[in-house]
Amino acid sequence: MNNHLLYDRPVPYQRFKSDSEEIWNEAAPIGNGNMGAMVFGGVQAEKLQLNEDTIWYGNGGRNRVNPEAKDNYLKIRRLLSDGMVSDAQKLASDTMMPIPDQQRNYSTAGEIFFEFHEDKEEFKNYIRCLDLNQAIVTMEYEIGGRQYQREYFASAVHQVIALHQESKDEEKVNGCLTLTFFRSNVEKIEKISEHILSMTVKEGANGCCYCVMAAIKNKGGTVEIHRDQIRVNEADSFTVYLSVRSDFYKEEPSGWCRKKLESVLKLPYEFVKSEHIKEYQSYFNRVQFSLGQDTEKAERPIPERLKAMQQGEQDLELIAAYYQFGRYLLISSSRPWSQPANLQGIWNRNEHPAWGSKYTININTEMNYWPAESCNLSECHLPLFGLIRRMLPFGQKVARDMYGLSGxxxxxxxxxxxDCAPQDTVMPSTIWPMGAAWLCTHIWKHYEYTLDQKFLRENIDLMKEASLFISEYLFENHEGKLITGPSISPENTYLHQSGQEGQLCIGPTMDTEIIRDLLEACIKGAEITGCEDELTNKLRAILPRLPELSVGKYGQLMEWAEDYEEMEPGHRHISHLYALYPSEQITYERTPELMEAARVTLERRLKNGGGHTGWSRAWIITMWARLRDGEKAGENIRDLLTKSTYPNLFDCHPPFQIDGNFGGTAGIAEMLLQCINGELTFLPALPKTWDCGHISGLKAKGAITVSFTWKDGEVISGSILAEKGGRCLFLKPDSITKIVSEQKVNITYEGQKAVCYGEGVYEIQLLA
Structure with missing residues (x-):
C-alpha cells in the first residue's frame, strides 16, 4: 500500500504574520502522542509550529456552578412540563448558566524558525511527502544543481521531534535555528551546553510553565549558540532535536527536556530514526487496506487529486489513504502516556483557538475515539479513560452543587x-447533563472489544457514578415513564405547539438512548466483575420504565418527547440517531420499523442542507453504513473529501476539527465490517465502485481480528482470529463455500449464520 501523501511545493507561510486557516492547513502534521508539529516544508527558510498536549491557558480548580441552580432547576422542569418554554428558558438563563461561563482553552507552544541556505537561488524538483507507513515527512529539492534532503518525525521512543538535513551530493550544509519571535510570555532563554538552547514560557492566566528546548547534533562543521539562535556551519549533515514539556506533571520541565535531549544526542541519527519507525509501525501495521492499486494517481500531489475528485474523477486509493491517515492521526495524538485527542488532536496554531480546542463531549470527543477499537488501536483509547478519571471528583461536586444529587x-x-460545570451561556448547548454518561459508555465499548476484565474492574466505578446521577436525575412523567429534564437535544431548536421556540426541554430522545446504553453496560459490568449492589438493582428497575423510541408524523424518528416541528430541519446535529450509530439500539433484525424511521430522518436532514460540517458528514457516513446503503455511504465519503477536507487532508468544519477525520475513518471501517449484537457481517455497505479490495486487521467485539479479500463485490477469502476463544457468530457470505480451522473448533450453521466455538485462541479460514 502506497500511503504516501505527496506535495510539489512548500507551504507559502508568512514569517512575521499569523497564517490564515487555509495556509496552515497545507502543512503536514507529525506527532508522538503528547508532542506535535506542523511541517511547512520551506526550502531556504522553514518553520515548525509546535504543540504539547498539556499547554493550556489558565488552570483548573474553579467552581463555576451558578449558586442559584440547585434551587431552581426543578422549577424550570415544572415550567417545561407545563409548556411554558419561554419562562423556563429565561429562568434557566438567570440561574443555571455558569459563572464565569468559560472553561480553560488549549494553547500552542509557538513557532521555531530555521534558515538553511543563505543564497536565494531558485529551487526546483521539489517534492514533500508524508509517509504514513513510517510517520516521516521527507523533503527533496535541488538548488544550483545540488540535491538536498530533509526529514522530520516525532519520536515516541525518545520523546523528541527530529529534523535532519543533508546533501545527496555530499555538499556541506548550514543551518540556523531561531527559538522565538515576538513571544510576550517568554520568561527565559539560556544556553544549556555547547549544543543545547532552552526557552522557558509562562502560559497566560496563571497557566502552566513550559519549556521548549532545542539541540543540534552535527556531523562535521561547527556549532555556535548566540542569544536565541543555534547555528551550524559547513557540516556534512546535522540533526535538530526538539523537546517540549509543561509542569502539568508536577516536575521541572527544563530538567525533563534536558534529560531527553542529552540522551538522544549520544545516539546515531539512523538508530533514532529506526527505533521511531519500529515503535510506530507496531501500531500502524496492524491494519492493511487497499481498494486496488493505481500507481499513476499515487504519484500525483494530494491537492491535485482532491481537485480531480471535485471534478468527478474516481480515486479509490486516496480513500484508502484517507482511512489510514485517520489511524495515523490517532496514533500521533493519543497514546497511553498522553492526554486524549482534543478538538484539534494536538495540532493548534492559536493561543485562543476556536471553541477553545477543548473536549466537546456532546459528540466531538466521542467521535475522536470511534475508530480506536474497530481500527485496531485499542491502546490509543486509554487516554480518554484517564481524562474521565480526572473529571470524576469535579463531576461529583457539580452534581451536588448544581442539582443536589449524588453521582x-x-x-x-x-x-x-x-471541569464538569456547564460551558458558555448558549441555550441550544449549555444545559445538557449527559456528558459523563456518554463518555462512560466508551469504558464498556473498550471492554466489549478487548474482554479485559482487569480494565473493567478498575473503571466500573466511573460507570456506576455516572449511572447513580442518572438514577436520581430521572423523574416520572404523566405516562409513568422516567425522563430527564431540563436538557436539550444538542444543539437543535424546536417549535412548541404554543408557538414558542425552544431548545430546553424534557425527555429528549438522545438522553434516553444514552441512558439505556449506560445502564445496560453498568448492569452487565457489575455482573461480570461480581460487584452487583443496591444500585445495580435500582438500574434494573429503571430500564423498563424508560420511554420507547417513537416515530413522528413524517415517518421520522422523533427527536423530542413530543412530535415538535424543527426550526432547522437541516441541522448539523442528528443527535437522536445515536441509537443507530454509535449505539446498536436500532437494527434491521430487531427494530425494522425504526430503521425505516432512521432513514427518513437522515433523508430529511440531508434534503434540507444537513452534513455541511466535516464531523456531521462523517457521522452521516456511519449512519448510511448501518442502514446498509453502500451507494449513499460512498457518496458521502466523496462529499467528505471534496467539500470538507483541506489540502493536508485535515477535516474542515470549518475551521479545522479533527473529529471529521476520525469519524470518516470509523465510517469506512463500518462499511466493510459490522459487529451488531454479537453478529459479524462482511461488506454490509459496499459501494459498487469499491468492487475489489483487501482489508486485514479489523477488530470486532469479543477480541476478534478479521481479515478478508473481495472481488466483484464478493468475499473470496478471509480469516477470523478469536484471540480469547469463545463464541463467534457471523453471516456467511454467499461466495464462501468452505470454512476450515486447524484447531478443534465447533462450527455449526443456523441458516446463513455460522456459529464457531473454541477453547483458547483459534482461527478459522474462509474460502471461496
Missing amino acids: FVAHHNTDLFG
Missing part, C-alpha cells in the same frame, strides 16, 4: 483539568 455529571464540554 457524576458533566455537561457538553470539559478541559484538561476535568
